[in-house]
Amino acid sequence: MWLWKQEEKPEIFKVCDLRSELDGINLIPETQVLKWLNWIPKKINCFLWRAVLDRIPTRVSLALRNIHLPSVLCALCNSASESVDHLLISCQYAQLVWTAVSLWVKISLPRYLLSLVGLMEHIESQCSSQEIKKAVYLIAAATCWILWRIRNNLIFNGKITQVSRAVGDIKAISFFWVKARAGKTDLDWKKWSEFRCFK
């Protein structure tokens, strides 16, 4: 029989106890700005965590692991090495997407935005309430995820995604997450697309 020594007295092991124990541990002490937000699907929380720790398979990251590639240049702009911070933040394409997203959520971007951690710190400092912070954090996660998918779609399927399409996809996927996971059942698309839903 498995026993679980969470407190003084051993108890019968339950998966939910382990889960609540893990939830209470700060798994990502390197990045104080990252949070395990339950409004975001677990897969995306994991993706963001791996991105901040430079653990997603960008071309630079693959080349560092001795994987032979024809080029380490960013597929979206072809003008700089494809690191995490380049692909998700400083790439010209990503900058156009972030500019549109920042206009949507009414938070200005810093003049020099060079890293994903820098962006998360900026969100942390700019949002006026916890609820807005969570919503903007969710939208930032959706933006990173969509940029990654756009990059993969270009590299593996040769498909180019227009910036306007990318922004539309970010609004749609984040709306779906908020509706499904944040308990905002009365939220409608009009309010979300104007970001008039949180106080």
Ligand SMILES: [Zn+2]
């Ligand atoms: Zn680029």
